[in-house]
Amino acid sequence: MFSVTTQMRHLRERAGLSMDELARAMGYKRASSIQRYENSDEFNKEYFSIDLTEKLARVLLGKGHPPIEADEVWALSLPDVRLRLLSKWQKEDRHSLSSKNGVQYSGFAESTESDFIPVSNARIAGNVSFNRDRRLPVYGKAVAGVNGEFEFNGDVLFDVLCPPQLCDVNEAYAVQVSGESMWPRYRDGEIVYCDPTRRVKKGDFVVAQIMVDEHASAPQAFIKMFLRHNAQELVLEQFNPGEKLCFDHERVISVHYIALSGDAM
Known part of the structure; x- marks a missing residue:
């Protein structure tokens, strides 16, 4: 079976980080803030929270030999990604998974999605008040390209209520996800707020x-995970299928942070 505590420990060690170094890189003061996540006696849940996994991803992705990939981190919190990762490992060695990256796994039959039921990481909060006087434009296209991209030509599909986190951000806007290139992080039709x-x-x-295309009248918009951006290139990553997308720096118009996502409000 998959153990989140074992997987986290081996990812950290593969990245060459001490627990204290990882904790500080994640924004914590000391190792004691995260040490329970490597101890199955202290943490016995099947999944990490999305927030915790996002912090781990920011630090671990691309580190180690071989470089740590997105699925290896996101399998800690997303059942669909875990299923895909386990299937990949099984294909690499049909006879045994006992030595994958030093993690001990028992043999198992062909897995199905129903084998991986997520533990809820949500909590019931109080009422959230939206600024009813402000709405955000939603950009997008009904049909996107092979990597979920669409022409960002200023056409507005509709507008939505502005979430409270962005009420003071004059330049905020929203985009509708088209396709499943970022599944399971974002689903087709979901709204991301930038x-x-x-x-x-x-x-x-x-x-x-x-x-x-240098001859195009408008840029293409990509909803992806950010890896790096320097004077030579912008590198993004998508989940479905898992691959990295590289673009020359001079072709990059903008890279905007996704603050939250959800259904249209």
Whole structure:
């Protein structure tokens, strides 16, 4: 069976980080803030929270030998990703999974999605008040490209209520997800809310505008996970199918942080 505590420990060790180094990189003061997540006696749930996994992804992705991939981290909290990762491992070795990255796994029959039932990481909160006087434009296309991209030409599909987190962000806007290239993080038709003023870090989810064709009248928009952006290139990652997308720096128009997502309000 898959153990989140064992997987986290081996990912950390593969990245060459001490527990204290990982904790500080995640924004905590000391190792004691995360040590229970590597101890099955202290943490016995099947899944980590999305928030915790996002923090881990920002630190771990691309580190180690071989470089840590998104599925290896997101399997800690997303059942669909875990199923895909276990299936991949099983294909690599049909006879045994006993030595994969030093993690001990018992043999198992062909898995099905019903074998992996997520533990709820949600909580009931009080009423959330929205600014009824402000609405955000929603951009997108009914049919997207092979990687979920669409022409960002300023056409507004509809508008939605502005969530409270973005009420003071004048440049905020929303985009409708088209396709399943980021499943299970984002589903087809979901709305992502963007904060163009916020700094983007590795592991964040973003809307990137890219002038893919220099002769095009408008850039293409990609909803992906951010890996890096330097003077040479922008590198993004998608989940379904899992692959990295690289773009020349001079073709990048903007990379905007996704603050939250959900259904239209």
